Amino acid sequence: MQETEIVVVGAGIAGLTATLCLQRAGKRVALLEGADRSGGRVRSINGGLDGTARFDTGPAWVWPRWQPHVQRWLEDLSIRPFAQFEGGEAVLDGFGPQVIRQHLPGQDGISRLSGGPSAIVEGLEDRIRPETIKFNAQVLAIDTVDDGLCVQMRGGDQIHCAKVVLATPLRIIAEQIRINAIEPELRNLMQRTPTWMAQQAKAVILYQAPFWRERGLSGRVASRTGPLVEIHDHSPEDAKSGALFGFVGWPHEDRRRDPGALRTAIGEQLVRCFGSEAAHPQDVILQDWATESLICSKIDLDEPPEHPDIGPELLRRGYLSDRLWFVASETASISPGLIEGALVAGETTAMRLLESCQTDNCLPAPSSVG
Numbered sequence: 001m002q003e004t005e006i007v008v009v010g011a012g013i014a015g016l017t018a019t020l021c022l023q024r025a026g027k028r029v030a031l032l033e034g035a036d037r038s039g040g041r042v043r044s045i046n047g048g049l050d051g052t053a054r055f056d057t058g059p060a061w062v063w064p065r066w067q068p069h070v071q072r073w074l075e076d077l078s079i080r081p082f083a084q085f086e087g088g089e090a091v092l093d094g095f096g097p098q099v100i101r102q103h104l105p106g107q108d109g110i111s112r113l114s115g116g117p118s119a120i121v122e123g124l125e126d127r128i129r130p131e132t133i134k135f136n137a138q139v140l141a142i143d144t145v146d147d148g149l150c151v152q153m154r155g156g157d158q159i160h161c162a163k164v165v166l167a168t169p170l171r172i173i174a175e176q177i178r179i180n181a182i183e184p185e186l187r188n189l190m191q192r193t194p195t196w197m198a199q200q201a202k203a204v205i206l207y208q209a210p211f212w213r214e215r216g217l218s219g220r221v222a223s224r225t226g227p228l229v230e231i232h233d234h235s236p237e238d239a240k241s242g243a244l245f246g247f248v249g250w251p252h253e254d255r256r257r258d259p260g261a262l263r264t265a266i267g268e269q270l271v272r273c274f275g276s277e278a279a280h281p282q283d284v285i286l287q288d289w290a291t292e293s294l295i296c297s298k299i300d301l302d303e304p305p306e307h308p309d310i311g312p313e314l315l316r317r318g319y320l321s322d323r324l325w326f327v328a329s330e331t332a333s334i335s336p337g338l339i340e341g342a343l344v345a346g347e348t349t350a351m352r353l354l355e356s357c358q359t360d361n362c363l364p365a366p367s368s369v370g
């Protein structure tokens with residue numbers, strides 16, 4: 001059996017942040033990621049004229065003016081924000097017999113990132129020791145053993161360690177990770193905490209140029225008809241090519257049943273809102289997060305989407321004598337569910353865990369615990 005001091009489970013922004021903070025404090029860490037890539041809900045794809053522009057199929061925005069932790073991490077990782085394009089009129093779709101052009105107020109400070117939110121993932125990963133991350137390492141169980149914790153992975157591998165940080169969505173823990181000695185109250189709380197955007201699908205539509213801008217349109221659409229209920233300009237900062245993104249309003253069952261019909265309906269909506277030039281995109285990329293079994297739980301599929309509230313302190317304290325901690329964005333005391341929440345949770349939990357090490361010195365726990 002392998003041994004390390006701390007195992008972090010999940011290489012989204014929260015898990016990567018926690019890992020980096022723990023390594024900077026001199027700890028030996030193994031980061032186990034169930035998928036074959038890091039980033040979790042953050043995923044960008046390359047495209048555009050020369051294939052180097054970044055388009056986001058997960059999160060697209062941060063609000064550095066209002067998010068001091070995002071601001072600080074962007075500086076630390078040398079990532080530059082730029083303003084979301086909002087010049088011109090929006091289109092209201094389904095608010096009358098024809099689409100309506102109208103000015104809509106923008107969001108103060110809404111920003112995109114040079115390199116997309118994936119730049120945060122890459123920046124964190126670059127600063128973590130390369131041998132730390134193990135991909136395709138889905139954790140199935142955590143057991144207390146006499147002198148610490150034993151982490152069991154799919155395929156049978158095990159790691160023995162003093163502490164575990166679970167950086168996976170809380171509902172995924174409740175449904176998929178067997179933890180002995182966990183209290184029913186905590187399990188209920190995990191089940192009640194929605195994973196932000198887990199059941200969402202997003203479409204990114206690539207064009208040769210942002211032609212709507214020349215017609216005085218911002219690229220923004222508010223739609224009652226759909227299938228995209230909101231559309232935004234997602235062109236590269238230099239506008240050398242064009243892109244829009246939209247949130248899909250169809251329920252996940254309908255998306256899965258007929259993806260072809262969804263694509264056709266998206267095409268028709270784009271022409272309705274932006275004219276015939278919209279009929280010939282270079283590409284339409286659909287990312288359905290509801291199909292990601294390590295992110296979207298069964299409860300997320302069954303319940304209407306909900307933004308998580310700031311959860312109770314129960315989510316931010318250590319369990320099993322400070323050997324087990326939780327850090328997904330939804331556990332944060334600031335901006336839960338958002339990128340800022342993931343950074344805050346990763347950093348704060350790492351600090352609390354390190355404080356706990358000062359009392360137990362990260363030594364193997366006594367056999368009486370658990």
Ligand SMILES: Cc1cc2nc3c(=O)[nH]c(=O)nc-3n(C[C@H](O)[C@H](O)[C@H](O)COP(=O)(O)OP(=O)(O)OC[C@H]3O[C@@H](n4cnc5c(N)ncnc54)[C@H](O)[C@@H]3O)c2cc1C
Nearest residue numbers: 010012013014034040041059060061139197329337338339
């Ligand atoms: C479509 C969409 C749009 C969004 N828009 C925005 C936005 O504009 N701005 C914003 O701030 N936020 C936005 N968000 C939310 C933002 O993406 C999340 O808050 C953030 O990425 C969460 O990071 P995390 O590390 O907490 O969790 P996740 O990114 O969910 O990472 C969890 C990781 O754990 C792994 N994992 C799960 N189970 C296991 C297991 N058993 N073993 C090992 N690994 C496991 C997963 O594979 C995953 O890599 C959006 C999200 C989506 C999906």
